[in-house]
Every structure is written in structure tokens, then in C-alpha cells.
Amino acid sequence: MIGEQQSEKKLAGEEAVKFIETGMIVGLGTGSTVRYTIEKLAQRIHNEGLEIKGVSTSTSTTALSEELGIPLLSLSDTDEIDVTIDGADEIDPQLNGIKGGGGALLFEKIVSATSKKNIWVADSGKIVSKLGAFPLPVEVVPFGFRQVYNTLKSERFNPVARETDGKRYVTDNGNWIIDLHLGKIHDPVALESRLNGLPGVVENGLFLNRVNTVITAKNGSIKTTVTSNN
Numbered sequence: 728m729i730g731e732q733q734s735e736k737k738l739a740g741e742e743a744v745k746f747i748e749t750g751m752i753v754g755l756g757t758g759s760t761v762r763y764t765i766e767k768l769a770q771r772i773h774n775e776g777l778e779i780k781g782v783s784t785s786t787s788t789t790a791l792s793e794e795l796g797i798p799l800l801s802l803s804d805t806d807e808i809d810v811t812i813d814g815a816d817e818i819d820p821q822l823n824g825i826k827g828g829g830g831a832l833l834f835e836k837i838v839s840a841t842s843k844k845n846i847w848v849a850d851s852g853k854i855v856s857k858l859g860a861f862p863l864p865v866e867v868v869p870f871g872f873r874q875v876y877n878t879l880k881s882e883r884f885n886p887v888a889r890e891t892d893g894k895r896y897v898t899d900n901g902n903w904i905i906d907l908h909l910g911k912i913h914d915p916v917a918l919e920s921r922l923n924g925l926p927g928v929v930e931n932g933l934f935l936n937r938v939n940t941v942i943t944a945k946n947g948s949i950k951t952t953v954t955s956n957n
């Protein structure tokens with residue numbers, strides 16, 4: 728028996744596979760919701776003969792895809808991805824969001840920018856009226872970490888260096904993460920531009936105007952929301 732949140736993740740994650748057709752190049756996101764997508768995709772490959780190639784966004788997704796027999800393509804070997812399916816940490820009514828709770832924000836953003844269509848899959852707890860309660864991840868080059876941290880602190884962004892088991896969290900790219908405890912983000916566009924303008928910042932977890940379709944689930948029902956975002 729899985730809990731309510733896991734059951735929502737499973738319903739939403741598996742539903743997204745309906746958008747995948749033979750011949751597609753598919754961006755594979757990272758996290759516990761998209762894990763259900765990847766597992767379902769593997770079932771369709773093995774049971775129905777679905778032919779796709781995946782582009783992975785993290786070492787964990789690469790390992791899972793290889794284990795399940797999903798053929799992978801390196802991002803450097805393709806100019807375009809047909810559709811990317813990924814999770815999110817917060818999603819607002821405009822389908823803007825925060826990602827990077829799992830630390831894969833840089834590759835996730837590059838893959839989403841390469842993708843003609845982007846789908847997010849999420850449990851109902853990820854839907855918010857305004858972004859910012861979830862700490863916003865900022866990926867930083869270790870060389871400039873102290874300077875970026877000090878600037879973020881002086882600008883009252885409430886920075887916290889991410890750690891796991893008492894040690895500095897290191898991304899797949901060898902960078903470090905600072906989580907900003909903002910409460911509410913009033914102007915996400917201005918914030919994204921300010922953060923990415925700081926020397927040493929590689930990327931931030933704001934995903935604005937990137938997602939076309941969000942699939943969530945609640946009380947056993949699936950809800951698919953579509954916008955005209957590119």
C-alpha cells in the first residue's frame with residue numbers, strides 16, 4: 728500500500744507517458760514522480776514495442792533508465808528533443824515553477840530549453856498560488872561560493888548552503904547549491920535575471936514560461952492543465 732502523496736505521484740507520472748509516440752526523442756527528468764514515468768515508459772518499450780530515445784537529466788535518471796533498458800542519447804548528439812517530462816517542487820497558476828529540490832536544475836533547464844514540449848508531473852501538494860515557500864536553489868561554482876553567498880545575504884535572500892549528512896551537497900556538475908528561503912517571490916522574472924547576473928552563479932531553479940502541460944492528481948483523479956507557453 729502506498730500513501731496518498733505517492734499515489735498522486737504515480738497517477739500523474741504514468742499519465743504523462745500517453746504523450747509519447749514511437750520515433751520521439753524524450754527528455755527524462757529527475758525525481759520521485761518522474762520515476763513512475765520512466766518505469767511506465769520502460770513497460771511500453773518492452774510490452775508494446777514503443778521505440779524512443781531518452782535524454783537524461785542526471786546520473787540517477789541515467790542509472791534508472793539503463794537498469795530498465797531505455798535507450799539513451801547524449802544531449803550533444805541531438806539538436807532537438809520532442810518532449811521532456813519532469814517533476815517540479817512548486818507550480819503556480821501560470822505554470823511557472825521552482826525546480827532543483829533534487830539538485831539537477833542545471834541539466835533539467837538545458838534539456839527543457841532544447842525541448843519542443845515540456846510536461847511537468849506532480850502531486851497536488853506542489854500547486855501553489857505564489858512561488859517561494861519552497862527554498863529556491865541556486866547552483867554556484869565552488870570558486871565563487873563565498874562571494875555569491877555574501878551577496879545573497881546582503882540582499883536579504885536568506886541563503887542557506889545545502890548540505891547532506893553534514894557535508895556540502897555537490898551537484899552532478901561538481902558545483903554547490905545555495906537555497907534561498909524567500910517565503911514569497913513577487914517578481915520571478917526580475918529575480919531570475921538578478922541571480923543569473925551574479926558572477927559564479929551557474930543557474931537558478933526558477934523555470935518561467937517553459938512548461939506547456941502540467942499533470943497532477945488528487946483523490947484518485949488526474950488533472951491535465953495546458954497553456955501556450957513555449
Ligand code: 5RP
Pocket residue numbers: 756757758759760761813814815816825826827828829830831832835
Ligand atoms: C530535481 C527536481 C525534481 O523534479 C523536483 O525536486 C521534484 O521531485 P519529486 O518528483 O521527487 O517531488 O527538480 O532537481
